[in-house]
Amino acid sequence: MKKQDLPQDESNLKSANMTEVLYVTDENDNYTTANSIGWEAKKAALEESMELIHERIEEARQNVANNIVSPIIYFMELNKMDLGVLSSYVGMWQWRVKRHAKPKVFKTLNESLLKKYADAFGISVDELRNFDGK
Numbered sequence: 327m328k329k330q331d332l333p334q335d336e337s338n339l340k341s342a343n344m345t346e347v348l349y350v351t352d353e354n355d356n357y358t359t360a361n362s363i364g365w366e367a368k369k370a371a372l373e374e375s376m377e378l379i380h381e382r383i384e385e386a387r388q389n390v391a392n393n394i395v396s397p398i399i400y401f402m403e404l405n406k407m408d409l410g411v412l413s414s415y416v417g418m419w420q421w422r423v424k425r426h427a428k429p430k431v432f433k434t435l436n437e438s439l440l441k442k443y444a445d446a447f448g449i450s451v452d453e454l455r456n457f458d459g460k
Contacts, residue, residue: 379406391459396432398423400457401447415446 345361
């Protein structure tokens with residue numbers, strides 16, 4: 327893409343005061359970089375991705391409220407983590423984290439385990455322990 331043809335469509339990047347660096351060709355057909363505040367196709371894809379993320383967060387919140395999963399699942403979704411990422415943050419096997427996602431097991435977790443999760447989510451142990459999804 328030529329530098330002068332680089333799209334500058336408003337997107338979430340502009341509202342966050344950010345730009346994206348892209349490779350373009352200059353007037354001599356040499357590769358160079360240029361900043362873009364977004365383009366329509368990428369904006370649509372990002373908005374759809376964010377909608378899906380918000381749906382997953384809301385579903386996790388409802389599942390916590392209905393006592394289907396523990397707050398670990400909600401905060402994992404809220405922080406855009408998956409089981410593998412969270413398990414590496416807390417230094418546990420995935421099967422253990424999955425087990426802690428069960429409300430009955432979560433209620434029995436000791437302070438040090440809750441602290442590992444709370445630190446991974448950037449919240450306090452009390453926030454984690456007392457989150458009821460409501």
